[in-house]
Amino acid sequence: MVNKTYQVAIVGGGMVGAALACMLADKNVNVVLIDAGDPMATWPDDSYDLRVSALTLSSINLFKSLGIWDDIVEIGEQAVEKMFVWDHFGGGELDIDSADAGEPQMGSVVENRITVLALWKKLQSLECCDLLTSTTLDDYQADDNGVEIALSNGKQLNASLLVGADGSNSKIRQISGIENYGWEYQQKALVATVKPEKSHQNTAWQRFLPEGPLALLPIRDGLISIVWTSTTETTEANLKLDETSFCDALAEASEQQLGNFELLGARGAFPLKLQFSPEYTQQRMVLIGDAIHTIHPLAGQGANLGLTDAIALAEVVLQANEKGRDIASQQVLRRYERQRKGDNLLMMGLMDGFKRLYGADDTLVPIARNMGMGIVNSSMLIKNQICKYAMGL
Ligand SMILES: Cc1cc2nc3c(=O)[nH]c(=O)nc-3n(C[C@H](O)[C@H](O)[C@H](O)COP(=O)(O)OP(=O)(O)OC[C@H]3O[C@@H](n4cnc5c(N)ncnc54)[C@H](O)[C@@H]3O)c2cc1C
DSSP: OOOEEEEEEEEOOSHHHHHHHHHHHTTTOOEEEEOSSOTTOOOOTTOOOSOEEEEEHHHHHHHHHTTOHHHHHHHHEEEEOEEEEEESSTTOEEEEEGGGGTOSOSEEEEEHHHHHHHHHHHHHTOTTEEEEOSOOEEEEEEETTEEEEEETTSOEEEEEEEEEOOOTTOHHHHHHTOOOEEEEEEEEEEEEEEEESSOOTTEEEEEEETTEEEEEEEEGGGEEEEEEEEEHHHHHHHHHSOHHHHHHHHHHHTTTTTOOEEEEEEEEEEEEEEEEOSOOEETTEEEOGGGTEEOOGGGOOHHHHHHHHHHHHHHHHHHHHHTTOOTTOHHHHHHHHHHHHHHHHHHHHHHHHHHHHHHOOSTHHHHHHHHHHHHHHHOHHHHHHHHHHHHTO
């Protein structure tokens, strides 16, 4: 028996699904957002989320337009004003300052749980939105008239449109049979929060090491969130080091740019993969965010890409709704797919190319890489373009 009918059912209330729900419910589209976890659960004041995202200015502008940016800033955001990138081989380095591009900041680093909490709090205040936590989608069936969705709590919902924002292992993608291509990088990203001896200077630091990049991202309270990519074996070994040895290894890997470190809390690790789907939609169903593309985190673009998907999908759905048309017709959903596919594939290709360029250590590649960085670093014009790209403008 169907318990309730909605215009849009969104499965996955991470940053991307929750942002889409906000954009739609804000414009009186009747939405249900379903998540396996509880994004509104509170946490101890002195704890830090291991999952952080460097948000571009265009993602920040989205949150401003939804009226939640002030909440995010209040809980804890860190502006990034500069970027410093250097290579383990030779003296290649690149320093970019947003002030040179006429902007006060390039973006901000925010713990994922803070952004998600701010979005869910806004959703709680919207009449057009129902929120279901600790609930998963078990199955769905679509036909010309709508989608029937079976939930883990035994309830059934009906919707005109089903959105899969359920991350890289998307169950909706699996049920739909939409193909998923890609490869494992045989690398893992070690994540941790550390207190640096020296100030982080509102700068995102990134050193390219033989096994992968080490990113030191500034976060609230003067702390650093690290994303340290290495082979699976090295990452496993670094996870097992005692705290002092781990901090020593980190100081050495970062060439003491920020001095020594103190580890705060636990370390975690994510296996890295590249994954993409050639199709974004099927009858009355559409995928967004990591459910259709998972990229290497080296330039911190995954969430930003997903948010751009959400903006594009909201736009076509709202347009159809305003005109009284079927919001889930293939005409509407394919328009979203066409808008996003090129951009997503370009970013995936770029990140994969960078990963290979900086992973290559045969004689000529590191020399060419260093020369390239030197040329870029001496050109204000190119640096400003990179800065604008990093801002998502
Ligand atoms: C180490 C690392 C560092 C990164 N750094 C950055 C960065 O600096 N900047 C950036 O832009 N990106 C970064 N990314 C990528 C970014 O984290 C992801 O692209 C982003 O979180 C994807 O958001 P999403 O909402 O699509 O998916 P997710 O964040 O994975 O959210 C999916 C949601 O769906 C729910 N869910 C899953 N299955 C079901 C189900 N069956 N039923 C109901 N709910 C379900 C989950 O509970 C979850 O809340 C990084 C990634 C990694 C691994």
